[in-house]
Every structure is written in structure tokens, then in C-alpha cells.
Amino acid sequence: MSNLDAALATLVDPSLAPIVEMALVRRDGAYEAHAVDGSVRFRRHDPDGGPDGPGPARGWTFTVESVDGRNPLGDQSLDRFAGLDAELAHRFPDRTANAYPFAYEQVAQLFDHPNAPDVCVVHTAAHHWADQGGHIGEHGSLGAVQCRAPFLISGPGARADGVVGGVAAQMVDIAPTVLALLGRDPSVLEGADGRPIEGVLDRAAIDAGEGPEHVVGFLLDGCNPNVLLDAVAAGDAPNIAGLLARGTALRDGIVSSLPTVTLPNHTTVITGRHPGHHGILHNAWWDRSRREQVITNSPETWATAMDALLPGTDSIHLAVQRTEPGAFTASVNEPADHGASFSTFDLMRRGVRMVDFPRTADGLPHSSEMFVRPVKDYALFTQVDHHGTEQAVGIISGSYLGTEYPMPRFLWVNYALTDSAFHEGGPHSEIARASIRDTDGRIGEVLAALERRGVRERTTVFLCADHGMEESDPAVGGDWSPALAAAGLDVRDEAFGFLYIDP
Structure with missing residues (x-):
């Protein structure tokens, strides 16, 4: 088993299901989303792409190559939980009830960046970053409320x-x-x-x-x-x-x-432009070529x-x-x-x-x-x-x-x-x-x-x-790093979710 497969198997283990919504990867020219109850593999078709990289996302189409169990990205409804009453009635929505608007495009653009992670971990709606100084209000995921x-x-x-x-x-x-x-x-x-x-x-x-x-x-x-x-x-x-x-x-x-x-x-x-195309990939990420951390979202680095x-x-x-x-x-x-x-x-x-x-x-x-x-x-x-x-x-x-x-x-x-x-x-x-x-x-x-x-x-x-x-739900804390370490994996986790394997 490759280190990438070992990382995916660890992340979608039922023990991490309360905090890991899904794990996203790109390999062999296609994209995959893995969750505890299923996975999907899909491919981008880019008529405007060329030898220098992808064309603008407005020209992309996608085809699903395979689904095993439930497609984690299958529900891309735009109006899920729109309106305050709908949101309040569905606090901490389960993965089976959530929606992920424009999900295929969002995943594909991310991995166009040369320093995109090996694995992007999407946390659940309920996850509270207690061990990382978490807040009651959270964001960062593909889920409808956090992306809207x-x-x-x-x-x-x-x-x-x-x-x-x-x-x-x-x-x-x-x-x-x-x-x-x-x-x-x-x-x-x-x-x-x-x-x-x-x-x-x-x-x-x-x-x-x-x-x-x-x-x-x-x-x-x-x-x-x-x-x-x-x-x-x-x-x-x-x-x-x-x-x-x-x-x-x-x-x-x-x-x-x-x-x-x-x-x-x-x-x-x-x-x-999407982050994978303009270059500000996250608030922090790992530059593989220079072997150094890039931080953009801090008082010391905002100006530059x-x-x-x-x-x-x-x-x-x-x-x-x-x-x-x-x-x-x-x-x-x-x-x-x-x-x-x-x-x-x-x-x-x-x-x-x-x-x-x-x-x-x-x-x-x-x-x-x-x-x-x-x-x-x-x-x-x-x-x-x-x-x-x-x-x-x-x-x-x-x-x-x-x-x-x-x-x-x-x-x-x-x-x-x-x-x-x-x-x-x-x-x-x-x-x-x-x-x-x-x-x-x-x-x-x-x-x-x-x-x-x-x-x-x-x-x-x-x-x-x-x-x-x-x-977020303060009762749903935790981190996936101990599980990855227990699996013997050397992983650098930038900004809590961008995983670089064997950095």
C-alpha cells in the first residue's frame, strides 16, 4: 500500500468520521473524494487548456468515472440550508444531509496549483478545532453553510x-x-x-x-x-x-x-480566479520546491x-x-x-x-x-x-x-x-x-x-x-494527526487540512 493510500485509509476510518467529512486527492489525471461511506472518481474536460496549464474554469465539464458506495460530492444543491430557519433547523448537518455547491470545479481548481497538497482534508460541519484554539463559528469546508x-x-x-x-x-x-x-x-x-x-x-x-x-x-x-x-x-x-x-x-x-x-x-x-489559479492557495501552505512554509494570513505577512x-x-x-x-x-x-x-x-x-x-x-x-x-x-x-x-x-x-x-x-x-x-x-x-x-x-x-x-x-x-x-459543536473536537502518526506516516499538515506526505 502506498503512503497516499495509507493516509486515505486512515482518514476515512470510522473512528475519525465525526471530524473528517472527506479527503480529496488528485492522481493519474483524475480527482477523488473519499468518505467513510463511499468515494467518487471524476475527470475534468478542459477545451481551453494547453501545454502551459488549464484554461479558465468557466469552460470545464466533468464526467464521473466511478462511484463506490455513496458519492461524497453527489449533492451539489445551491439552496441547501438557505434562509435562517432552514439553517437553524439543521445545525451540525450530517454528511448525508449536506450539499457541496460546484464541488467538482472546486476540487479541480485547487489541485492546479503547483504546491497543492497531496491530500486536502475537509472537516465536518460539527467539527470544533478545540485542540487548535478553535471557535464556536467555523469555516473552511465545502459544505453549504461554510462555503456560502x-x-x-x-x-x-x-x-x-x-x-x-x-x-x-x-x-x-x-x-x-x-x-x-x-x-x-x-x-x-x-x-x-x-x-x-x-x-x-x-x-x-x-x-x-x-x-x-x-x-x-x-x-x-x-x-x-x-x-x-x-x-x-x-x-x-x-x-x-x-x-x-x-x-x-x-x-x-x-x-x-x-x-x-x-x-x-x-x-x-x-x-x-480560484485560489489554485491566482496563487494564494491557503492562509498557509508548503512550498515543495523551496522546502519552506508560506504564511500569508498573519499581521507579519499581510503587507507582502x-x-x-x-x-x-x-x-x-x-x-x-x-x-x-x-x-x-x-x-x-x-x-x-x-x-x-x-x-x-x-x-x-x-x-x-x-x-x-x-x-x-x-x-x-x-x-x-x-x-x-x-x-x-x-x-x-x-x-x-x-x-x-x-x-x-x-x-x-x-x-x-x-x-x-x-x-x-x-x-x-x-x-x-x-x-x-x-x-x-x-x-x-x-x-x-x-x-x-x-x-x-x-x-x-x-x-x-x-x-x-x-x-x-x-x-x-x-x-x-x-x-x-x-x-460548530464543542463536543466534537479532535485532530486527525495522531491517527496519521500512529499509521507510521510522515505528514506535514498546513492550515489544518492541507496534508503533504513525506515532505
């Missing part, structure tokens, strides 16, 4: 249909959609895996030249779409509710790319995270500037700032001191005191998001840190508070709801700045997240 992020759009060139279901959308589709709104041919975004989300675009307005002059995007990191839409309906997010009143939100959410974690999907939003992008990777910023020389774009509090004219992290790389960073969250506007005082991360990201709001408002107003700026054609604002709060208490907690209220207030500040600048009616605003967030 919110998407809402409002303004010129966007439909105004309220909350709609049945729209199949992925994170890779956001960048082409932004370019379509701005009147660009989305094909100018080189190597994009996605295509415009036609279900949210007012094509007649765009074709008539009545699209927006500016696009502003907000990312609410780690925000569960069921919870967000419920908060809007309950009156907890009046500014987002105002956007929805004149826009469209996807009931079934938008599907993030595997792994459904932070920096890979921040980068996917901006580039229109984009150094790991694969050559030739495009972005919204670059595509806008390429098609409109002199166009100004801005990226606020976003490590995935590839090509932006203004970037918070570029200021950091150049040693520009942003002296107005608040020293404490106490007294800041849109700050829930009941969580700011006792929860360290809530306080920290309240400060970070307040600072980001001040940057965005300054840029829209025309001046920040003594430098004058034109109104951005594309402005991107990353908010981190929701991720920390949803992790801390889980998506259905009061701290999670408070983070939505606070972030909604900050979004309101940016919208007010657009109004003062006189561009609000000519600006389309969209809101998304980088991944979903699901409540």
Missing part, C-alpha cells in the same frame, strides 16, 4: 428585485460583474474563471450607457448570509436595508472557493501576501486602469491589493505613518461597548474597521493624510470585525449580531461621504463576504 457568503448589489446597472433565489453565483464571478457594470468587456480580465452574474445586472441600462460611473465594494469578512439577511429584516442593519430596498440580494448566497478561508477568497474577489501571486494574475484594479489610462482605484484595509492605485498596505510597505490610528476602541462611533470591553479581538477590529472607514471617507472626500485623491472608479473596503465576532460566538450569537450593527453604521458613513461628494446616485454599491460561517 452573502452578495447584495444596489445602484445604476443593477437590478432591484429584493431577495432572489435560484441564481447560481461563485466568488470568481464578482470581478467580471464589476467590470460589466463599468461598461468593460469582462474578457479584459485575463485568466478569469468566472463570468458576470446576469441575475443581478440590469443589462438594458448598462447597454444604454446608464451604468455607474463608480463602484464601491464592501467585504464583511466571515459573515453568514442567512444571518445578515435576517438582521436586515429585523431592522438591525438600516444602511444595508436601504441598499437592498433599491437592489438585489442572493438568497442562496455566493459560493467561495476551496479552501473557504480568508485570504484565498479575498484574492479571488479581486482577481476573478501578494508576493505569492502566480505570474500573470490580473485584477479589477489593473483591468480598470488598462482600459481607462489614468483611472484611480483604491483598496482599503485589504491585503489583496494587487494593482490598486491607493492601498492601505502599500502605505505600510512604504513606511508611511498613519498617525490617526485609534489607540482604543472606547468611545469610537458604531462600537458595541458590551463587547469592546471584554473581548480583545472585538476591540482590536473595531479600531481597525474604524480606521478603514476614515480612510474610505477621506478618499471619497478628496483628501487623506494630506494627499488629494480623485473619486475612485473602483473602491474596495474590507471590514474584519464580523469575522472575529462570528468566530467568537458563532453566527447565531448576540456578538455576531452586534458586529453587523456596528459594521452597518460604518457602511453608512461611507455612503454619506458619497452623498456629500455628489456621486451617490452615480455609484453602484455591492456587499459580499469571503466565506460563510457555521456553528
Whole structure:
């Protein structure tokens, strides 16, 4: 038995079934998903692929070669657990009840990266990373709740249909959609895996030249779409509710790319590429050729995270500037700032001191005191998001840190508070709801700045997240590493799920 087969046999042993949903591998040109109750082997057909690598995912098709028992990826329903009531009625769903939207595409793209793992372990919906400092709220898997992020759009060139279901959308589709709104041919975004989300675009307005002059995007990191839409309906997010009143939100959410974690999907939003194609493979991974760990998602590495992008990777910023020389774009509090004219992290790389960073969250506007005082991360990201709001408002107003700026054609604002709060208490907690209220207030500040600048009616605003967030079960802890070690396997586990055998 090969070491790969030994690892698979260990991972799908019934003793690990409570924490291992499935194990994914690529071998002999095909892809496999293995679970305790079955496996599937499938193959990708890529008409646009060539000697230099695969073509964009939008051209792929798949055929299943074999199934043994239950196909772990057989249910790819887009609407599973959509709506808060449906999610609450199915806490910790079993593998036989879960769904995995776009699963074949998600698996195939991952293994296109030269440093993809030998085995990608997908943890169960209930799994709580207790031994690794786990949280009540978790994400990272292919499962419906963890992969599904919110998407809402409002303004010129966007439909105004309220909350709609049945729209199949992925994170890779956001960048082409932004370019379509701005009147660009989305094909100018080189190597994009996605295509415009036609279900949210007012094509007649765009074709008539009545699209927006500016696009502003907000990312609410780690925000569960069921919870967000419920908060809007309950009156907890009046500014987002105002956007929805004149826009469209996807009931079934938008599907993030595997792994459904932070920096890979921040980068996917901006580039229109899956992680296996843009190069930010995970928050951490193993570089086989250099025999060293790559970490991108930490305070020490955020500013240089984009150094790991694969050559030739495009972005919204670059595509806008390429098609409109002199166009100004801005990226606020976003490590995935590839090509932006203004970037918070570029200021950091150049040693520009942003002296107005608040020293404490106490007294800041849109700050829930009941969580700011006792929860360290809530306080920290309240400060970070307040600072980001001040940057965005300054840029829209025309001046920040003594430098004058034109109104951005594309402005991107990353908010981190929701991720920390949803992790801390889980998506259905009061701290999670408070983070939505606070972030909604900050979004309101940016919208007010657009109004003062006189561009609000000519600006389309969209809101998304980088991944979903699901409540875990603290009683279902544990790690697969001891079992792999007991089997005599030398395995390097990066970011809890990327396994490199005999590294």
C-alpha cells in the first residue's frame, strides 16, 4: 500500500468520521473524494487548456468515472440550508444531509496549483478545532453553510428585485460583474474563471450607457448570509436595508472557493480566479520546491501576501486602469491589493505613518461597548474597521493624510470585525449580531461621504463576504494527526487540512 493510500485509509476510518467529512486527492489525471461511506472518481474536460496549464474554469465539464458506495460530492444543491430557519433547523448537518455547491470545479481548481497538497482534508460541519484554539463559528469546508457568503448589489446597472433565489453565483464571478457594470468587456480580465452574474445586472441600462460611473465594494469578512439577511429584516442593519430596498440580494448566497478561508477568497474577489489559479492557495501552505512554509494570513505577512501571486494574475484594479489610462482605484484595509492605485498596505510597505490610528476602541462611533470591553479581538477590529472607514471617507472626500485623491472608479473596503465576532460566538450569537450593527453604521458613513461628494446616485454599491460561517459543536473536537502518526506516516499538515506526505 502506498503512503497516499495509507493516509486515505486512515482518514476515512470510522473512528475519525465525526471530524473528517472527506479527503480529496488528485492522481493519474483524475480527482477523488473519499468518505467513510463511499468515494467518487471524476475527470475534468478542459477545451481551453494547453501545454502551459488549464484554461479558465468557466469552460470545464466533468464526467464521473466511478462511484463506490455513496458519492461524497453527489449533492451539489445551491439552496441547501438557505434562509435562517432552514439553517437553524439543521445545525451540525450530517454528511448525508449536506450539499457541496460546484464541488467538482472546486476540487479541480485547487489541485492546479503547483504546491497543492497531496491530500486536502475537509472537516465536518460539527467539527470544533478545540485542540487548535478553535471557535464556536467555523469555516473552511465545502459544505453549504461554510462555503456560502452573502452578495447584495444596489445602484445604476443593477437590478432591484429584493431577495432572489435560484441564481447560481461563485466568488470568481464578482470581478467580471464589476467590470460589466463599468461598461468593460469582462474578457479584459485575463485568466478569469468566472463570468458576470446576469441575475443581478440590469443589462438594458448598462447597454444604454446608464451604468455607474463608480463602484464601491464592501467585504464583511466571515459573515453568514442567512444571518445578515435576517438582521436586515429585523431592522438591525438600516444602511444595508436601504441598499437592498433599491437592489438585489442572493438568497442562496455566493459560493467561495476551496479552501473557504480568508485570504484565498479575498484574492479571488479581486482577481476573478480560484485560489489554485491566482496563487494564494491557503492562509498557509508548503512550498515543495523551496522546502519552506508560506504564511500569508498573519499581521507579519499581510503587507507582502501578494508576493505569492502566480505570474500573470490580473485584477479589477489593473483591468480598470488598462482600459481607462489614468483611472484611480483604491483598496482599503485589504491585503489583496494587487494593482490598486491607493492601498492601505502599500502605505505600510512604504513606511508611511498613519498617525490617526485609534489607540482604543472606547468611545469610537458604531462600537458595541458590551463587547469592546471584554473581548480583545472585538476591540482590536473595531479600531481597525474604524480606521478603514476614515480612510474610505477621506478618499471619497478628496483628501487623506494630506494627499488629494480623485473619486475612485473602483473602491474596495474590507471590514474584519464580523469575522472575529462570528468566530467568537458563532453566527447565531448576540456578538455576531452586534458586529453587523456596528459594521452597518460604518457602511453608512461611507455612503454619506458619497452623498456629500455628489456621486451617490452615480455609484453602484455591492456587499459580499469571503466565506460563510457555521456553528460548530464543542463536543466534537479532535485532530486527525495522531491517527496519521500512529499509521507510521510522515505528514506535514498546513492550515489544518492541507496534508503533504513525506515532505
